[in-house]
Amino acid sequence: MPAFSRFTPLxxxxxxxxxxxxxxxxxxxxxxxxxxxxxxxENGFGPAPSVIEAIGAAAAGTWKYADPENFExxxxxxxxxxxxxxxxxxxxxxxxxxGLIVRMVIEPGMPVVTSFGAYPTFxxxxxGHGGRLVTVPYVDDREHLDGLMEAVRxxxxxxxxxxxxxxxxxxxWDADSIVAFAKALPExxxxxxxxxxxxxxxxxxxxxxxxxxxxxxxxxxxTFSKAYGMAGSRVxxxxxxxxxxxxxxxxxxxFGMNRIGVASALAALKDQxxxxxxxxxxxxxxxxxxxxxxxxxxxxxxxxxNFVAIDCGRDGxxxxxxxxxxMEHGVFIRMPGVAPLNRCIRVSTxxxxxxxxxxxxLPKVLKSL
Amino acid sequence: MPAFSRFTPLxxxxxxxxxxxxxxxxxxxxxxxxxxxxxxxENGFGPAPSVIEAIGAAAAGTWKYADPENFExxxxxxxxxxxxxxxxxxxxxxxxxxGLIVRMVIEPGMPVVTSFGAYPTFxxxxxGHGGRLVTVPYVDDREHLDGLMEAVRxxxxxxxxxxxxxxxxxxxWDADSIVAFAKALPExxxxxxxxxxxxxxxxxxxxxxxxxxxxxxxxxxxTFSKAYGMAGSRVxxxxxxxxxxxxxxxxxxxFGMNRIGVASALAALKDQxxxxxxxxxxxxxxxxxxxxxxxxxxxxxxxxxNFVAIDCGRDGxxxxxxxxxxMEHGVFIRMPGVAPLNRCIRVSTxxxxxxxxxxxxLPKVLKSL
Numbered sequence: 182m183p184a185f186s187r188f189t190p191l192x193x194x195x196x197x198x199x200x201x202x203x204x205x206x207x208x209x210x211x212x213x214x215x216x217x218x219x220x221x222x223e224n225g226f227g228p229a230p231s232v233i234e235a236i237g238a239a240a241a242g243t244w245k246y247a248d249p250e251n252f253e254x255x256x257x258x259x260x261x262x263x264x265x266x267x268x269x270x271x272x273x274x275x276x277x278x279x280g281l282i283v284r285m286v287i288e289p290g291m292p293v294v295t296s297f298g299a300y301p302t303f304x305x306x307x308x309g310h311g312g313r314l315v316t317v318p319y320v321d322d323r324e325h326l327d328g329l330m331e332a333v334r335x336x337x338x339x340x341x342x343x344x345x346x347x348x349x350x351x352x353x354w355d356a357d358s359i360v361a362f363a364k365a366l367p368e369x370x371x372x373x374x375x376x377x378x379x380x381x382x383x384x385x386x387x388x389x390x391x392x393x394x395x396x397x398x399x400x401x402x403x404t405f406s407k408a409y410g411m412a413g414s415r416v417x418x419x420x421x422x423x424x425x426x427x428x429x430x431x432x433x434x435x436f437g438m439n440r441i442g443v444a445s446a447l448a449a450l451k452d453q454x455x456x457x458x459x460x461x462x463x464x465x466x467x468x469x470x471x472x473x474x475x476x477x478x479x480x481x482x483x484x485x486x487n488f489v490a491i492d493c494g495r496d497g498x499x500x501x502x503x504x505x506x507x508m509e510h511g512v513f514i515r516m517p518g519v520a521p522l523n524r525c526i527r528v529s530t531x532x533x534x535x536x537x538x539x540x541x542x543l544p545k546v547l548k549s550l
Numbered sequence: 551m552p553a554f555s556r557f558t559p560l561x562x563x564x565x566x567x568x569x570x571x572x573x574x575x576x577x578x579x580x581x582x583x584x585x586x587x588x589x590x591x592e593n594g595f596g597p598a599p600s601v602i603e604a605i606g607a608a609a610a611g612t613w614k615y616a617d618p619e620n621f622e623x624x625x626x627x628x629x630x631x632x633x634x635x636x637x638x639x640x641x642x643x644x645x646x647x648x649g650l651i652v653r654m655v656i657e658p659g660m661p662v663v664t665s666f667g668a669y670p671t672f673x674x675x676x677x678g679h680g681g682r683l684v685t686v687p688y689v690d691d692r693e694h695l696d697g698l699m700e701a702v703r704x705x706x707x708x709x710x711x712x713x714x715x716x717x718x719x720x721x722x723w724d725a726d727s728i729v730a731f732a733k734a735l736p737e738x739x740x741x742x743x744x745x746x747x748x749x750x751x752x753x754x755x756x757x758x759x760x761x762x763x764x765x766x767x768x769x770x771x772x773t774f775s776k777a778y779g780m781a782g783s784r785v786x787x788x789x790x791x792x793x794x795x796x797x798x799x800x801x802x803x804x805f806g807m808n809r810i811g812v813a814s815a816l817a818a819l820k821d822q823x824x825x826x827x828x829x830x831x832x833x834x835x836x837x838x839x840x841x842x843x844x845x846x847x848x849x850x851x852x853x854x855x856n857f858v859a860i861d862c863g864r865d866g867x868x869x870x871x872x873x874x875x876x877m878e879h880g881v882f883i884r885m886p887g888v889a890p891l892n893r894c895i896r897v898s899t900x901x902x903x904x905x906x907x908x909x910x911x912l913p914k915v916l917k918s919l
Contacts, residue, residue: 184793413809440782
């Protein structure tokens with residue numbers, strides 16, 4: 182069917198793509214049912230009971246738009262983080278914030294530095310604004326700080342993406358290394374420090390908020406999708422200087438936040454006891470996944486996130502056959518997209534019934550290959 | 551506080567602005583409490599009880615991302631509208647879809663045709679992408695179809711925005727006139743036919759879906775924010791040819807939908823009996839607002855929407871003083887932004903307690919001026 186004939190050249194040249202195929206689409210396309218949903222780094226331990234209660238309390242008020250200034254949420258976040266309200270911008274998940282940041286900085290042809298195999302949705306936004314990806318290989322399954330810095334300088338890049346802890350490998354750097362990197366970065370390069378998984382990392386892996394809060398070229402992004410168990414609520418936030426944070430107000434969808442989602446985030450933030458408990462469950466689940474991997478002769482990588490990358494010891498095709506094979510048993514997982522990372526599969530933490538399904542299915546799949 | 555030094559020239563030149571100040575901000579800034587929230591064309595009759603129930607049922611599942619293909623919702627919408635699934639694109643409210651459409655079509659400096667005083671959020675997106683607004687005055691408080699067509703041809707514009715029924719005036723055109731306009735439009739001009747308020751219009755004011763479904767240069771936008779009473783849920787959709795609808799997949803935030811919001815929309819769509827009932831309440835409330843206006847010597851305009859524009863007979867400053875004065879009584883309303891429309895105030899329909907507050911406050915305010 183024909184499309185409108187006068188989309189911009191940039192849009193016309195883009196493919197209609199989705200960065201990730203959802204488990205629902207896999208179910209539809211393959212006629213299978215997902216029994217263990219441990220592929221999208223969602224949090225199967227779920228949101229706090231207090232969050233579920235807050236959703237119920239907010240339900241009847243869904244006829245009202247959310248406050249376009251997100252004042253109450255920003256205030257709560259500032260108090261929680263120990264910064265000012267104007268250090269924060271709120272958006273519909275980190276994905277949305279990434280799209281806005283790329284749009285703020287990138288004109289067609291400009292170089293954007295990221296790691297080869299890092300977050301595909303960031304790359305999707307870069308492509309969508311015509312940026313030119315400059316990728317740096319992982320070293321020892323970690324994003325390569327020196328390599329990223331070298332690429333930024335060589336290309337005079339205006340934007341660099343770095344996730345800590347990392348997705349899809351689960352690896353991390355210590356706070357001191359990250360702060361040193363951020364401070365050494367040219368002020369003409371904006372760093373996205375994606376901390377989607379910061380809550381589940383070890384002590385010392387996340388820089389203090391104060392350490393980078395005065396740097397206009399650092400934006401840290403965080404979310405309620407992972408440790409807080411609210412991926413479907415679409416609440417993310419960015420932390421930067423007031424001047425940089427204010428730039429979001431120039432182009433964001435001011436009425437884009439779901440009102441119940443905002444109420445959920447406020448409730449989640451208040452319930453730090455539940456968060457601590459879930460973090461404990463996530464850590465135990467990481468060990469459970471690692472043990473399952475080892476029992477099957479595979480090598481789990483150390484993880485600071487709510488998932489574990491497992492080295493299957495062969496190539497991407499082999500890992501892919503494990504991913505596909507597990508789905509035959511109703512176990513939905515994912516894997517990194519490029520070599521050499523794609524020798525691994527990636528399994529999200531989750532409750533014991535999911536782990537039991539994985540434990541049962543994995544040896545069957547491996548045996549069948 | 552300094553901002554990042556290398557935002558694009560377009561971003562650097564934009565103001566940090568909000569298209570509408572929310573009632574929460576008015577409360578904070580003026581130290582007043584909103585008692586009657588009838589300013590943002592929300593629907594105070596609220597969502598269906600079945601929707602509230604669906605929210606409760608979906609609450610615990612908020613740990614999962616929504617299906618990035620929005621398959622189930624698109625299927626339900628297609629069945630409801632009598633079109634195909636691939637005629638539909640789903641987004642976080644019409645505002646989000648408008649932003650994507652502008653981005654698909656507009657490069658800096660390109661002309662965009664709209665009516666002078668029409669939806670400010672559309673203008674916000676045009677500015678955000680560097681477009682040049684070409685505005686056409688309303689005639690008799692209606693958007694001027696012939697004038698819009700003339701402007702499109704004169705400017706060779708790639709994009710025209712037209713709302714039917716219209717916001718902020720509540721006026722409308724009959725379906726035949728709109729279809730004739732759409733068919734006469736150069737195929738090099740994309741028409742956004744914004745039908746946010748279509749459910750509350752009179753018979754014959756909304757073209758059949760079939761009438762325009764084969765035209766790649768027409769995108770119709772609709773929402774669950776108005777008649778369905780779910781503004782806070784952020785669920786909007788676009789209807790076009792498969793080719794044009796697919797373009798959204800090139801740049802949209804695939805995981806942007808709130809999962810509970812999607813569940814709410816599915817429930818709302820099923821409950822057409824409730825929708826009919828609310829539409830009846832909205833129509834009765836329009837008459838109530840008109841009667842209050844007339845009692846106070848003001849002139850209500852005929853409306854096809856969930857609000858009524860009221861001609862206060864003088865200039866924008868006078869209307870502004872009424873808006874501000876009503877807020878002193880806890881009655882939150884809004885008004886059009888430019889002359890001659892801004893001789894009016896704009897009051898959203900709502901339940902009787904809100905109407906009673908308006909009825910009580912308006913004569914006091916008028917007397918005080």
